[in-house]
Amino acid sequence: MYIHTFALAMKLEQAIQSTKFKSEVHKAVLHILYTAWWLKTQSAKELKEFGLTHEQYNVLRILKGKYPEQMCVRDVASRMIEKNSNVPRIVDRLELKKLVERNTSQLDKRETVITITKEGIALLEASTLVMDERMSKQFQLPEEEAVTLNLLLEKIREIEE
């Protein structure tokens, strides 16, 4: 008989070896930073077998979202999670691996249009399968609690003017 077990997440206190926090809000800030690092590490592990980094995967996903339409660098950048991502340089690496193609736009020669190649799509689909599999299996958070989490995360970004 197969028995499901759940590993208790390592408490933040253990993870960063600190027990005293100025407040729960302060702890939450550190917790968000730690959880983001943890999430990135988890996906990086999966993506490694496909020779992709987290950021390269993200760019491929963005391009696939518009496929077969092309996207210029600025459009890709506006959809990146980390807003200071240097998209031209990430595209450099994807181009070397022949996962995307880069061309000067004929409508506006300042723009570079990027297209995901067939190889890019194939690799993205294979890796997305694995990523989604993990996503659906790994996270034990019920949908309604995820809704709450999303609300709280929005609230923490509310700033006084």
Added chain:
Amino acid sequence: MYIHTFALAMKLEQAIQSTKFKSEVHKAVLHILYTAWWLKTQSAKELKEFGLTHEQYNVLRILKGKYPEQMCVRDVASRMIEKNSNVPRIVDRLELKKLVERNTSQLDKRETVITITKEGIALLEASTLVMDERMSKQFQLPEEEAVTLNLLLEKIREIEE
């Protein structure tokens, strides 16, 4: 009359130009990554006037926590939020700025013990004042909601075995 106003946080959908998410959990994952980036960007702005990066500030805080005790590189690393931080290299930069001192441990010559200098403490205290000021003013999240947020973040890291 001074009137307090609160800027509504930019919705995740706007921030990353996406409207469709596979689920609320999937959205929450992207939301955590985005919020972590946003938080880091906010502190980086404050720390810039002190010539510190987020990571250098973090190392100084860790050293101050044990001061006047010394800490070895491994102990500092175990308290870092991002577990793959390359502490020797961050210490290189702090040493150049004379904010820390580095010596070989006499008890175990493999270890390097690091001490925060008086200049380091002064800079840390000045920057912490500004950082805490922002923290207490900026975040509009009530303590009890921060407790919930911390619980949910712990839950998302629960994994099936």
Added chain:
DNA sequence: AATAAATACGTGTATATACATTTAATTTGG
């Protein structure tokens, strides 16, 4: 139309992460 301003992208530099390898010191096991 000619010039100025703005825009898109690429590139340079400093810092950081991720991870493998090297070196020196210490611990362990025969």
Added chain:
DNA sequence: CCAAATTAAATGTATATACACGTATTTATT
């Protein structure tokens, strides 16, 4: 007690972030 294993830190390399700056092109202004 010594060889092997382990440990701590430093270092090398690839990738990414943060940000300034340069260049080409387009748009706006006079």
